Structures are given as structure tokens and as C-alpha cells.
Amino acid sequence: QRGTALEQAKPIFTGDKTSVAVSGWVLFDDKTPLSLVTEAHTFYTASQYVYQDGKLIGLPLPQDAEIKGYFKGKLFIELKSDLTNKDGNFKQGAVVYADVADLIAQKAKFSLFVSPTQTASIAQLSFSKSAIFVNWLDNVKSKLVRYEQDEKGAWQSTQVPFEANGALTVMDVEQDSDDFFVNYTSFLEPSSLYTVNAKTLNPKKIKGMPQQFAADKFKTEQYFATSKDGTKVPYFVVMAKDLKLDGTNPTLLYGYGGFEVSLRPSYSATIGKNWLEQGGVYVLSNIRGGGEYGPAWHQAALKQNRHKAYEDFEAIAEDLIARKITSSKHLGIQGGSNGGLLMGAAFTRRPDLYNAVVCQVPLLDMFRFNKLLAGASWMGEYGNPDIPEEWAYIKTYSPYHNLHKDVHYPKVFFTTSTRDDRVHPGHARKMVAKMKDMGIDVLYYENIEGGHAGAADNNQAAELNSMAFAYLLQQLR
Template identity: 35%
Template structure:
């Protein structure tokens, strides 16, 4: 099915439509105006003919027209793919199960999210007591007719009297805060706007702390760079204009500030960062004092510091200071100068996070990108390994000092998240919510292998297939996924779209590339800035390994990645177009010379470098997807995806890249762009849109790798 004839036939079908009559030939894409922008950067002339596509689609009629024509072109092609109907129904079926979020206990109340199956947005429930009757508190599905307004975050006050929650509209990173009276279900008049990248922290039952930026100028909300992040205190019943500045750095408007509070209400902890690197300064504010003057706990922006919990003047942190794989320390604020001592030293595995539950510490470790947990005393002694159900990812273990109850989640490639309740003192674990699926997890094989990258570095990958596919021993169409950046570890987890690909008979492969957080600080450093090419080499080596090992055929490999992973897909497609049959870069950073000029892009210099510094420019210029398209070479089929409300990686990145690959001579396979409306970088996307997008992407990759879907 996947050949030039299919592409030509598809276009012939499209050409029969009046909207496309006399417009299409084999690769006759919608017209895109080429501008004459040329800049000289460090002695090199850089052409940017599609600069105009950076403009906001809401404000620029020419960009809006281009988006409409590209969307019609792409939609018409995707809708006729023979595999699409199967994938749409399969993904819908795999999402149609009851699923829960981790409960949060406040006072005697338990708060948690639940989706009955195909609701566009999960609902928020509360129980008065663990065995109490569930009561619906918030239903985001009533907020917008298209389901694109989401409940993005929430936290109950300590006694559970109030619920502070944030609303996300159309996938944007901007949030609006509201407060709900839990007893009555009434939403209070309090409303806070222009919140972004914020934690939420209650101060007693009468107010809360949050972070926001100044209100943007007219027409700049989704494009302009974000500066002057500030922590505020809001007292219930007062207007936002009266909110009090708690922490701000006007002399350093580039700093980011998030705030949290200890369970005993003693300290507010402000964590400041400069970019995306986990290099923080920590300030503490004594909430029991009338004087909320911030006190320096850790200065210097040298290391990572993640607050675990506080009791009295003692604070526990997970840090990589003098421990690249992280350790647990305690800092005593009882003296004039904070004193630190080690509680749990660095281990061979990565210490991801920790929590205090009752009178013990739960330590969540990662070993070769999979989770395991250890329980120790508050002094770090008497370690006890906590057994999990095979290769997977555990999360949660949140709790309160003095309360032995905690909840955790476990998931894997073949297992949707299950929620468990645990008594830390007795060790008793009981299910809180286990999903019922229409497939047997034991029908699927999860294998971890290590392969050699270009420089000999051993890189892990997970390979997931049906067991009967493994037994057959034949190459199958394979979806290779990667990210490789920002100290983010990719771990086993359930995805309906990936499971649909696997159930169709394909292989799914997750490569744990350098640049991520799978092995600590050194692994991250080996894949960023001047070492970024290592990430691309790791991914290319993964593709070569899968072919050499007979996992996939010579023309059966599809690649996919989002955000920084979209950059990855764009870069390796330019560098090795012969290796891949299909490529799907999602919401990718494609113009590496201008990424720092929009919204949150300026934070990414920690991983990418500074485009306005010559040494960094020379590096990123070599791999920028938009600037390195290999004109004259045959490319794989490419489906670029983005969304009109993405204010994390602005859609102009994908617009420009798609225009450039359509203009270049790259062979006969299709090079398309899919543009979602009323959606952003990914979070808050309604279920209906998730199903549609998954069906489009999976059927596109199936078409060009030869994956034959089963009969209905």
C-alpha cells in the first residue's frame, strides 16, 4: 500500500473535489509566499523566506489563510487513508475505561479526578472519609462546547474547606485561578489571571500563594517573551489588584519563581531558576511571623533542590549537590545560618523524588529508566525495599508527617495506571482504583536492550510487541520514539495510541537518549549544548540497530517525537533521510536561530545555547531543522503537527519548517502539516481531539511503513 502510486492516487481523489480542482499534481502543495528576508549572522547570510509565518494566526489574515489551505489539503489526504478508521475505533476503545488520578487527602476529605471513559475532560470528585459517597465538585466538560477548556491543576486547603483550582483554555500555558467552597460547591468571586508556570500553596484557610507574569500587551499574549515572574499572596474575598508581592527580582527579570509550603504551615519555600536547568536558589519565608522577609537557604544557581517536606525548622530536600545521581539531605533553619547534613547518601540508582509519610521516608528510585521504591526512617536508616509489579513507573507516595496513609500509582507499556492505598506502618497495600481493560497485559512482551551509539556509548531502549509477533521472528513496522533533552527521563507508561499500534502488529520502541534524566547529571550534560549531536547520533544508532537486529524491515521504520523530540525528528530526518520511512515531528522546535524570541523559548538556552553568541550559533546552525533541509535527497513521508494555541513552542516553528520541506525537492512522498485548532502544546487536550490526532498520525505512519491493520 505504501508507495508512490498510493500518494498519487490519493491526490487524484482530492483533485476531484471542487476545492482542489486544477490545483493538485503529484506534490502540488498549497502555495506559500516566499519572502526576501536575509540576515547576516556572524558573517553568514541566513535566508528566512517564511519569516512572515511567525505571525500570530489570530492577528494575521495571510497566516490564517495559509493555515486554512494547508489544513484542508492535509485533512483530505489523511481522511482517505484505509487504516484510519481502524485506528480511530481502536484508540477510542482503548480510552474507554474508568480511570482515576491520585487522591489528595485534606482533613478528612479525599479529592481525586475520575474519567468514566470518553469524557473530554476528567471530573473532580470529593469523598467525606475514604468510604464516603463520591460527590462531583467540578465538571470541566460543561465549560466549553468543544471540550477544550480544562481543569489543569488544583489543591485543597489543609482542612479541606476550600479548593483552589486553575483553568486552562484552548491548550494555552496561561491559567485562571478560582476558589470553590467544598461544603456548598459554590465558586467564590475570587479570580486570578495571567498565571503561568506556577505552583499553588495555601496559607491557612484564608489565602494562598501563586506565581504570575505581568499582563501582556494587546495581541501579545501568545507570542511575546515572558519576563518578571513574581510570587503573590492572595487573601480570599479580595480583588486581584490587592494581592501582595511576596517575592520578586526586578533586577533579574529573567528569573522564574515557584512557591510551595510545608504541611505544618510554617515555611513557604520559593524556588528560583534561570532557565530549564535544575540549578536553583532557595529562599524560605516564615509564615508564622508577621515579617515575611525571604531568607536565603541555598544561593548560587549551582545545583538541583527539590523540597520533600518540612517539620518545624527542619526541611528535607532531594539534591544533586556533590551527588550527580542525587541524595537526600536535611537543612536546619533553627540557627542563623542554615545547617545541612546528609540523611540518605547517593546510591547507584537515580533518586527521583521522596516523600514523608507518617514517620518514614519513601524514596522513589530509577534504575535503567524503570522505578523502584525504598522505605527508610526519618534518619535515613532501616531501609526496606518496596516491591512493584515488574518493569514500569511508580509515582505518588505523597503524604503527611504523622499520617501513615499514602497513595501511589503504577503503570507500564501494557498496563494503564492503577492506584493503590498503603499504610506505611503496617505495610498493607490495597487497590483504590484498578482499570478494567479489554486486553490481557500478558499478551505483550516488554524487553529492554542496550545498543551502542556512534561513539560506543551504551544506550537503553524498550521494545514492546505482541508475544505472537515476537514468536514469529519476522521484522514488523516499527515506531521509534525519543526525546533526549532537559534532564527529562522517559519511563514505561501506558498510551492508548501506542497500544493501538502494538495491537495492530507493529513494534513500539522507546529509546532513552542522552540529554535526558535517565542516569543523572552526566547523562543530561552529554546531550546538550555542544554535545547535542550525541542525541541525534543515539537516535540514528537506534534505528540502525532495529534494522540490523531484524526488529523492523529496511523500509518499515517510523519515527516520532514531540517538542524537543520534534526537534530531534526534524534533525535526524535531515541527517539520515534514507533511514526512515515516515517521520512525525510534533510541536517541534524547528528554527534554532530564533527560538529564544517567543514566550518561554528564552528558558531553553540551558539545553540549546544562545543563538546570539557565536560559539553557540555555530553549533545549533549545524542541526537546526529549518536551516538544514537536504534539498535533492529523497525524504521519508513527513507529517508535521502543531496547534494554533501552542504558546510553549509557537506554531511558527512548524509552519516555517513545513513550508520549507514542501518547497524543497525531496522526492515523491508527502510532506504535510496537521494544524489543530483550540489546542496547545499538549496538556488539556480533549479526548475527542486526542482520538482524531492519534488516528491521523498512526494511519499516516502505517501507510508508509506497510503496517496492515487487522479486520474489524
Template identity: 40%
Template sequence: MMKSLMFGAALAVFSAPAFAQTPPPHFPADLSPAGVRAADDHLALEQVDGAEAMAFVAASNERALASLTGDRRYETFRQQAFDILSATDRIPSPSFLGDGIGNFWQDATNPKGVWRRTTLDSYRTDAPVWETLLDIDALAKSEGRDWVFKGAACLAPDETRCLISLSDGGKDAVVVREFDTTTKQWVADGFVLPEGKHRLSWLDRDTLLVATDFGPGTLTESGYPYIIKSLQRGQGLPDATEVYRGEQADGGYGVSASVYRDKEGAVEAVLFSRPIDTFRSETWQWVEGRATKLNLPSRVGVQGTMGSQLVFTLDEPWTLTTTTLPEGSLVMATLEMLRQADPVVSNNDPMVIFSPGSRQSLQDTAVMSDRIIAVVSDNVVGTLKVFTSSEEGVRHPVWRVTEVAVPANSAVGLGDSSKARGEVFVSRQGFLTPPTLSLIDAATGSIAALKSASAKFDASTHVTEQFEATSSDGTKIPYFVTRPREMSGPAPAILFGYGGFQVSFPPAYKPEMGKLWLENGGVFIQANIRGGGEFGPAWHQAALDGNRQLAFDDFAAVARDVQARGITSPKQLGIYGRSNGGVLTSVSVTQHPELFNAAVIESPLIDMLRYHEMPAGASWIGEYGDPRIPEEAAWIARYSAYQQLRPDTDYPRIYITTNTRDDRVHPGHSRKFAARLGQMGHDYLYFEDTAGGHSNDADPVANARRWARHYVYLSQQLMD
């Protein structure tokens, strides 16, 4: 429920930023790619391991560590974060593995982790008996590699043969090896793929469908594959048989093959996805060795199959003959109808299973044999629904919905699902409520509790509320505030946002934040700005391309609103964002430095006029626009923080941090922004870790240091 509580001043009227008429000193006179390059005096920092770049990193790291790790709070924060990240009473994240339960686990003894399994009955107990399948610490030591476990893809129905993905240092690119869970050994004649950004699916025990780097000319400009091949056991990649080809100019994250199966493991459909850009794609079905394009809209999310029927979500309205299905809907259609070039819509084919309201969105689904489990967000709060057909034996029956009771004002998430078992893992949590894990029986809709996480910080001192801010165009922007229950005036606060790629941020338990920030009297604010998926596709698309400024306006509106309510003040407000959130935070601090006194900008995109030049930036053109097109370069340039920095503006001391081995968002963004801040005489901190990749999932030891640095900086800026 929205609150009207006011701590102090009347709410301010927000207006869009007034852009200065005089261009910044490093603003390109010519916005063509050549002109942008000519105006960039820090291009050498884009060389990942270049001598000048690494010298800059070394000097910057020494300065940052002296300030951060030398702080009296650092060791306490580091130890507290490590205790949380390595705690043995965490809920082991489960996946279905054959007739048992699999889990990947990291702790103080095994910081790189072990992949292990147990039975469901044992998992239910307080002390499950685990059998180790693969010890990543031992493997890394024996092979002299900085291996990071990136997951296992196992062949249904028995799931004894698994493709293990291993990253060297945490990169997105992985080496793949075949593993046998019965022998707990690598398969002697098994599939092995060299390092790459692979897209893999099991077709059968001796066949993989592979999209990867097949040699020169087989990757898009973003570095992703556009060719799918069938790889037989014993074959090398050069001998694989091509089954589908997109085009080298394709955008997005590369082609992929998905194999959908029934509860017995039999193949129901093989689909190929060909991204045209970040969000638009073509969907093809592989039938009897031939790919046929399905008559689906370009903005669609395939959720699964039920026999000969496809279940999918619409990210745009879909018009067929006289019928228009609304965006955001969950839809079912027969594959036979979708294969027709000029489909005839009849007998409720296709049909809408669920269509969300204006403040709702479909967040997650699990397609079972005869029903669908779904999480629906209602004003950014999770609800759980089971959709079942009301009639047997009818091609497209009427669907009914059953609500499954979950705690109010919480985030609900679906974990792994099993058609064979008819079960789905479900998690529930809130900002002040530790996660609980349950198992839902799809056939009955009953939900049984499995595990409850212990509290990692004292939540009794704080309360969570939801408010709304009014953005520059009058749109109401929801946000959550977790604050001390007793407040006598403005308090130090962190404002978090993302606002991109249709990613939603519901209430979530953040134990490191709770321990290192809330327990010390801080406030945490989470803004659900446009660009995200909180209210479905329209909420995302409202901030695409030339409308990106609206996401920044939304964030500034929330900052102004919490200050007007007396929750915090400009001197006490800091912002945090990573990846796409780094676009948000770098722009926010350059457009509205008067609103903030701290900014943690992590693994960010910042140079938006050259982002497409740095791997794998071109894959995001569908989100941000194409700087090679003059009209689009013009509106990107108006917000791109790297070009908009000014020497005569009073910015707060900014903390920028990234990772040398981040092969998703290039470290050049962070390096160049930091270098330009220093060049203009602004105070800043820059730290670049040497391992971990974009996901920061290398090990809890490194992650504890990372969180300690963040909160030391925020405490220095906002609490001292």
C-alpha cells in the first residue's frame, strides 16, 4: 500500500534537467564514430591488458585501497560480509537432478565451491547428507586454473550426463566438459568445447545443438554466434553439421537452440531463436531436419511446451486476422498453427491464458505437463498463481486460476521445476524478511515449506514502506524505503536503481546491506523506475532509445521525493548501481550532482557514444540506440556521462569499480571515466579487481572484500 507519511518539507515539484548550452570541454564536435574517437584522449585505457591501462589500474588501486581498506571499519565490514557469504546455515539453492536434488555450495572451506547432491527427503531435514560430485577447489588446484563454476546442463530424463561450464577467472566465456554423475568422473569420450560464449542444448545422448565460435566470420559484431550446428559425439567443432544460420549483422546475444521435452524426457519441440536486436527476435522450429519460421511477433518470450502447444508471453500486442492479443499476456497456441504462413485463427487457437492489469506484470512461469505456475507482480509485490484447464480432452480449453497463499508485501520467485515430478521450488522474501523455500505440487496447488533462512541482521530496528514520486512527465514512480523505525530527522541513505532490460527489482533480502548499513542506522531506498519490468513491457519500452532520459528523470524524482519527505538530505544521500545501473548512476551524478553526496558506480557502461565499439556492447543497441546513426548519437550524447563531465561542476567524491576479467561490460568504461575525473581535478576513487568477471561470483572471500569497500566508502561519504 502507498504511504503518505511525511517527515518534513512539502513535496517538491520535479522538472527535467536544464542542459547547459556550452558543451563540456571533451564533447565531440563531430558525433560520427570517427569524431567521437578523435575527441577521446583516453583510448589507451580500452586495451584490457595494455601497459598504460595496467599502470593506471595499479596506481588507482593503490590510492583506493589506502582510503578504503585503511579505514577503521574495513576489517569489521569484511569479516561481517564474509561470515554472511560463507555461513553454513544458508539455504542451499536446490535444483532437480535425476531422482535427487543438486546444489552448488561455497563456504570458508570450499571458497570455489562443490557441486553436490542429496535426496529430497534428506534435503528436507536440518542436516542433509550431501554427496560431492565435483570439487571446484580441488580441480582448480590440480589444473592450476582459476576455475569458477558456471553451471551444469544435464540430459533428461535420468540426468546422469551433464555439460559442466567452467570459467577462467569468472568471465562469461566458458570451457565445457561432459561429466558423468554415476561415476563422478569426466566422460572419457565426452564432449569438450574450448573457451567461448557457447549456446548449448542436448538433443540426445550423443548429439548437441551448438552455437559458438566456429572460426573466422562466424560471430556477430558483438562477439556472439549466428550459426547453430549439430555436434555428434566424437566430432570436433569443424566437423559439426550446420542446421541453422542467421546473419552476421544480427544483434542481441546470438542464436540459440532450445529442446523442449515432456515429463518422460521425449522431445516435444526444438526451437531456434535468432535475435535481430536486443529484444526483437525470430523463432524457428526444427522439424524433420528443416527449420520453419513460426508466425510469432518479434517481441515474445517462449516459456515452454505442452505437447504440440507452445506457451509464450507477449512483449507487444499481437494482431492475427480480426484478433489482437494484448502485450504482457500469457498465451498458448498450437505449433501447427504457428508454422502456417497465413494462419487461420479458430477454436481458441491462439488463446490468452492470463492478461495482467495496469499495475501488474507476469514475472516468471513454470510450464508443467498440464498446468502453469506463475508469479505475477501486483504493484511490485509478488503473488503466486496456478493456471489449470477446466476441461479434459479439449484442444484449447478454458483456463482457470487458483491463488496460492504467500506472505503479503514480499517478493516471490520460482526456482527449478520438474515436469517429471510435477514440482516447482518457490522462494519468498522481503527487505527485512529472510528467504523461505517451499515446494509446490502442481497437481494439487499445495505448497510445503522446506527451509527458512536465519536472520543475518537485526531487522527489529527498521520498517519498510512504499511510496510514489512524480516524474518529469507526471508518471507515478513507486519506490520502497527501509528506514529506522524511530527517526528524528534525515538519515544517511542509499538509493538503488537499475531501470533497464525489463528487469524487475521486487523487495529482496540483502543481508550484507542489512548488516553493514541498516544496523548502523542507515536507510535503503529502492526505486522501481521505468526501463525495468515491474509493470510489464510498456514500463520497459517507455525508457528505450530516445526516451532514455525518462529513466534518469524517474530516479531524480525519487531522490527529490525522499528529501522532501525528510527521510534524507542531499548531504546524506548516496546512489548505487551496477552494469546498466552504472549508466543510471553516472548520468545521475553528472546531471544532478546537487542531489547526492556519494555514488558507487560498479561494472558500468559510461561512454555511451563508444559502448558499441567495446565488446559486447553492440548486443545492447536495442536498449540504448545506435551511436552510428546521427539522430540517435545526438540524443545519446545529451546524457552520456563520459562526454558530459565538466571541470567547473561540484561533483561528490565518486567511487568507480570494475573487474579486469569482465567480458560482458568492458572495463574501459570505468577506467576512462575515472581518468577524466582526475584530469579535470575532481576527487574520486577507482578500484579494479583482477578476477571475478561481471557476475562477481568467483568466491565469497573476494565478494566480502568487495562489499566491505562499498560500505566503507558510503559510510565515509554519508555518515562521517
């Protein structure tokens, strides 16, 4: 109970020391609380328990499935791999549900709620008093759909009327109400807040951020590049409406490609003022490793397949050049954290392809990443370098181990923070020291504050951004 001294509290569950995390949490449907305990064995696998009447009961769920919600006595889960059982065959990325009472009794009967398509994945699930809302990502464009069960138990769907070219985020959905909020944005439209009623589906704009740059002078296009293995990889280009396709446009290609994180269209006054209005082209890549097409898109670049994400990124760079939007001389790239690893791999794999690299709070020494700070928890993503056969594929892209003295590299700008408690600043420090020892020209900035964000306040963020854009314009214009 609240206020009980810790030494008097009764332990409910103790996780194994080799697990990544243990947590207790509560889900609510319209009436009943459901107390859960989760033991995450790795970043992507977990065991789930219900705590009821002083007992802990394991739930018969796939360890790689993710609990998405609790609605009218049923537990909804998203599948990260195919599930075949007596109830049927359920696709990877589908959301299925079962009665909680049956799960507790170990007699679960799963039913399909929604399933992904070749182009559409499930970005978000939200549960109101009377309906379930699915935020679909269809070719990286958001679509919000309401689902209600009819008298026969069949799910009926209705789309909420929002523009298709932006990104939606559903907010503040409560299961005792039918009102909620939606944030809508795009590359050229500032973030706007709408209120939506789950019954009428009539969005009403409450307030929007003001325009901070001349967005009417620019346009957004979506293209698809063909990766080395034939996979079509989407990317967005934000550029001037009167852009000349002569290969001379300063172009910034941004990427991440990991941990099932989807990069969606979003408004940035910083990019608008400091890049687009300065004559630059901005490109957002949707490479494998992200979640743009569901779990399969992420898993396609895990561990020994990490190179797929890097091949996707290179394919987009080459496609930009083929379209004469830019050329290698005018092409710069940027990414942070796992995206910083992407930057390191990009310029060591294909130094000829880029003329500027902004590598922020990066992972770079992949032989020791699991020894530093939170690194051990990411072995589900990259593999374990202490296992020889796994190090054999990790070392093929580890940026620190793929530097060569006789290779001409673009002048890279590394940034990190002394107080980064997620990715150790030692990664960037070691990389820069090694490059300097090899006589390679390099730029380095280490902020003493800011943690993994690299900046502690708006003034520091402005200073960091101004350095990055000044560097990019110096290298590419």
C-alpha cells in the first residue's frame, strides 16, 4: 500500500539477473483493473503474468508478442512473428485478442482483430469507452480508423477524416470517455491539435503552432529506391517547387533504421529556416530496421542482417543522385544514436558517396558496445560481440574497426555529450582519436551537459544545430 515502508513490503516477483527489466503495471477496461507483471528477458522477448488474489499467474502468450490493450474483458496483443495454433494462422504484425479469464485459465482462444497488408502496418492502438482506434501507417502515411463490434461480433471500420499526407498521433484516449485528441503534422504543416468524438468522428481543430518558415515555397514527394536485394525502400524529399534537377542542390539525407522506430513526416522550423530556406533539400529515409512496415521491416535488418539497413541507405543516396536532385559532392547525411552508427557505417562503407556527415551521440566501437552503459540491452538488436560467430558479422560494419589509413573520407562532424548515460561518449572519443592518429581530417564537439539529447536546454540545442547547419552548408553549398 502507498506509504508502507519498503522493508515491510511483500515481494511479488523477482526477475532473473540476466533479464533486461522487470515491471509491474495496471491496465483498465471500462470497469476492471488488470494487474500485470512483465519480465523482459531481452529487448524483444518477455514473459507476462497476471497478479490476482495474491497469486501470480503466467499468461500463455508468445514471448515476442506485445500487449497493446485491455478492452471489454479481452486482452489485445500484437504478434511479432507468425502464430499458428488450433484457432488458426495469424500473420506477423497482426493484432489478436482473447478473454482474460480464458488466458488465466490457460485455455486461451485467440481471434483476429486486424492484420497488416503489404503496404500498411499498425503504428498505434487506442481504446476509448465504445471503440478501438487503429493508427495505420500506409506507405509511411498515417490513417486513423475506428473499429466497433456489431451484434454478431464482427468488427466494423470507419476512417476518421484527416489529410493523408501527414503524421497522426492519438493522445489522451480514456476508457471512460469517447472524446480524445489527435496531433496532426506534416513536413510543411505545423503541429496542430484536434479534438475528436469517437461516436461522431468529427475532428475539430483546437489550436496549431504558427508557421515558422515559407512553407508555401516547398513541396514534398515520396520516392522508392531499389536496394541491393531488390527491396523497394521509401523516402521523402522536401524541396523547392522550382528546384532545378542539375545535381548541384545541397541535400541532407537523414536516417535511423533500428529498434522498430518509424520515421514519419513531421514539421521542423529548425530545418525549414536553416536548411530549406538556405537552398537545401531535406530527405527522410525509411530504411529497414525501422517499423514503417511492421515487425518484418525491423527484423529484416537484425543482427547478421544489419547490412540490409546500410544497403537501403546507400540505395537512397544513389537514387537521389540518379534523379539529379543532388550529387556526391553536394550530398550530406545525418543521424544520432543508432543513427550515429548508421552514419559511421555509411562513411566507412562508401566514403565516395557523401561530402558531409553529421554523426551524433553515436555507437561506433561495436566490439565493446555491450560493456558500456545500457549497451548490453541492445544485444537483441545487434548481437553479442563476445560470441565469436556473432562478432564475425558485427565486425564487418563496426565503424571503429573499418577505418583505413589510405582511404579518403569526407570530413566528418562528430557530436556527443559528456553526460550521455545511454551511449557512452567513449564511442565518439575513440573514433576521433583513431582518425586523428591516421591523419584524417575530422571535426569534434563534446557538450558537457545534455545527456543522450546532446543539449540540456534550448540555447544549447540552438548552438548545436547552428554548428551542424553551418558545417553542412560549408561542405555542400
